[in-house]
Amino acid sequence: MFWDKKIETLKTDDLQALQLKRLKKTIAQAQKVGFFKKRLSDAGITASSIKTLDDIRKIPFTKKQDLREGYPFGFFAVPLKEIVRIHTTSGTTGKPTVVGYTKKDLDVWADLIARNMTMIGVGKEDIFQNMVNYGMFTGGLGFHYGAEKIGMTVIPGSTGNTKRQIEMIRDFGVTTIHCTPSYAMHLSEVAEEMGESLDSLKTGIFGAEPWSESVRHTLEKRLGVTAYDSYGLSELFGPGVAFECREREGLHIWHDSYLVEIIDPNTGERVSDGERGELVVTPLVKEAMPLLRYRTGDVTMLMEDGCLCKRAKKITRITGRCDDMLVIRGINVFPSQIEHVLLKIPEVGNQFMVYIDRINHLDEMTVEVEINRAFFSGELTDLARIQKKVGKELRDALELRTTVRLVEPGSLPRFEGKAKRVIDRREEI
Amino acid sequence: MDTKKYVIRQISIFSENRPGRLAAIAHALGEEKINILAFSIAEANGFGVVRALVDHPEKAHDKLLSMGFNIAFTDVIAVRMKDQPGGLYEVAKILGDSGINIEYSYAYSGKEGAVLILRVDLVEDAIKKIQNSGATLLERSVFH
Ligand SMILES: [Zn+2]
Numbered sequence: 001m002f003w004d005k006k007i008e009t010l011k012t013d014d015l016q017a018l019q020l021k022r023l024k025k026t027i028a029q030a031q032k033v034g035f036f037k038k039r040l041s042d043a044g045i046t047a048s049s050i051k052t053l054d055d056i057r058k059i060p061f062t063k064k065q066d067l068r069e070g071y072p073f074g075f076f077a078v079p080l081k082e083i084v085r086i087h088t089t090s091g092t093t094g095k096p097t098v099v100g101y102t103k104k105d106l107d108v109w110a111d112l113i114a115r116n117m118t119m120i121g122v123g124k125e126d127i128f129q130n131m132v133n134y135g136m137f138t139g140g141l142g143f144h145y146g147a148e149k150i151g152m153t154v155i156p157g158s159t160g161n162t163k164r165q166i167e168m169i170r171d172f173g174v175t176t177i178h179c180t181p182s183y184a185m186h187l188s189e190v191a192e193e194m195g196e197s198l199d200s201l202k203t204g205i206f207g208a209e210p211w212s213e214s215v216r217h218t219l220e221k222r223l224g225v226t227a228y229d230s231y232g233l234s235e236l237f238g239p240g241v242a243f244e245c246r247e248r249e250g251l252h253i254w255h256d257s258y259l260v261e262i263i264d265p266n267t268g269e270r271v272s273d274g275e276r277g278e279l280v281v282t283p284l285v286k287e288a289m290p291l292l293r294y295r296t297g298d299v300t301m302l303m304e305d306g307c308l309c310k311r312a313k314k315i316t317r318i319t320g321r322c323d324d325m326l327v328i329r330g331i332n333v334f335p336s337q338i339e340h341v342l343l344k345i346p347e348v349g350n351q352f353m354v355y356i357d358r359i360n361h362l363d364e365m366t367v368e369v370e371i372n373r374a375f376f377s378g379e380l381t382d383l384a385r386i387q388k389k390v391g392k393e394l395r396d397a398l399e400l401r402t403t404v405r406l407v408e409p410g411s412l413p414r415f416e417g418k419a420k421r422v423i424d425r426r427e428e429i
Numbered sequence: 430m431d432t433k434k435y436v437i438r439q440i441s442i443f444s445e446n447r448p449g450r451l452a453a454i455a456h457a458l459g460e461e462k463i464n465i466l467a468f469s470i471a472e473a474n475g476f477g478v479v480r481a482l483v484d485h486p487e488k489a490h491d492k493l494l495s496m497g498f499n500i501a502f503t504d505v506i507a508v509r510m511k512d513q514p515g516g517l518y519e520v521a522k523i524l525g526d527s528g529i530n531i532e533y534s535y536a537y538s539g540k541e542g543a544v545l546i547l548r549v550d551l552v553e554d555a556i557k558k559i560q561n562s563g564a565t566l567l568e569r570s571v572f573h
Contacts, residue, residue: 371443371499373499376443376499376500376501377501378439378440378441378478378500378501378502378503379441379478379503379532380471380473380477380478380533381532383443383473383476383478384473384474387473387474387476405445405474405475405476406443406445406475406476407445407476408443408444408445408497408498408499409497409499410497411445411497
């Protein structure tokens with residue numbers, strides 16, 4: 001199913017011509033922002049220096065830190081009266097990043113969401129419960145308008161009050177849900193406690209945090225949905241940037257709207273298709289807040305193989321953040337790897353917390369996991385055996401020795417927004 | 430021989446080693462007017478198991494479960510200790526000679542002297558051996 005078949009299946013030549021045209025327009029739009037005007041002139045670039053798509057490499061990267069320094073409206077390329085909406089993304093430190101939208105931006109954005117939703121086969125007949133934050137977070141309103149655009153019946157469930165959410169799913173016959181994978185897990189646990197089987201559900205759209213294939217299997221089994229991965233970033237409008245099609249082998253990123261590069265985060269050099277690196281995006285259709293070569297911090301790769309659905313080149317599912325990546329005793333660790341290991345061990349739950357300390361100049365990783373009720377025999381020796389098993393599985397997967405702490409079921413935090421499962425307590429060197 | 434009447438239901442509760450957990454258990458049982466007759470705590474790396482003999486094990490189980498505790502029943506036996514040196518050795522020797530493994534034990538002072546609570550791998554065999562040796566086993570009805 002296509003929302004906009006022509007643009008979604010453009011031939012490579014036509015796509016590149018469109019991208020180049022839009023890139024030039026984007027650079028011209030960016031010139032209206034003081035920051036980019038100076039950046040480009042320092043680099044000696046004018047709109048006419050971009051003759052091919054490859055010429056984009058002459059343009060310096062833009063980082064999240066740059067955007068923060070423009071707080072609040074320093075990156076707007078249009079007068080404030082043209083801005084019809086503002087969202088912000090929370091930073092872990094300091095000021096939030098502000099993103100603005102013109103009326104046209106909102107239309108374009110809703111259209112991208114419409115493409116994604118149509119691609120996975122939902123539409124007018126479906127009842128859609130959107131269980132993400134409807135405030136400053138882009139996931140709420142972003143999906144809301146896209147879903148309305150394709151004629152779904154939209155329930156703005158937002159977050160919190162899980163029992164009520166479950167009752168609405170049951171009473172309204174909800175077929176499609178959108179939430180974070182952590183919340184979906186929580187939802188399934190609460191539904192189980194309530195004895196609700198949620199039979200009307202068919203499709204689950206999960207995003208805003210990385211999640212593994214094992215989480216997919218678990219969620220599909222527990223909720224009875226087909227689960228799709230959704231990728232987006234507020235700086236690039238919000239959700240809707242890339243999405244899994246029904247093949248669910250990688251995400252289609254909308255190349256007519258986003259120019260994609262994958263770079264080595266350390267050198268800034270491009271890597272080849274099939275090589276993992278940082279996703280760098282130049283949005284080609286943004287009016288209020290154009291960006292040039294924006295470093296997303298997300299780790300992925302461009303896939304070499306095409307797709308049965310005939311849309312263009314896919315990226316693999318995001319395997320982590322460049323900055324979430326933990327370096328422990330010199331070894332790169334993504335929290336998603338830990339999750340992957342735990343999902344294979346039935347004796348423990350799927351929730352976890354990771355603590356990193358530096359003890360006697362050595363990094364020490366402690367993983368807290370919940371003991372699964374069904375596997376508690378009452379014997380200390382059985383618990384010790386489970387603890388040892390988890391430690392061994394983690395060591396095999398991460399090539400790192402970890403301390404495993406068993407905790408009581410239900411005692412670890414459940415996250416309704418972005419999960420913060422890692423607490424790094426190492427002092428700066 | 431009816432060995433069943435000597436099998437006592439201990440409740441075993443998983444507990445993290447953090448302050449207040451034991452108090453929470455004791456408080457909850459107190460609220461339900463459940464008497465704790467004996468208990469012990471076994472600890473390993475960062476977690477422990479609280480073992481308790483109570484007068485109403487099912488009620489205790491349901492209460493603690495409803496509070497989110499991880500809880501299981503464990504079968505144990507109780508031996509009255511002779512009030513003289515070597516009493517513990519005697520019991521241990523009887524079982525050891527019969528190839529019965531004591532997984533753990535703890536003592537408490539009952540109304541009529543010290544009582545040893547034993548968790549063994551072969552409960553029925555242990556009951557027979559101890560009875561044959563002339564030592565006294567306490568019946569389940571003494572507890573609940
Ligand atoms: Zn596809």
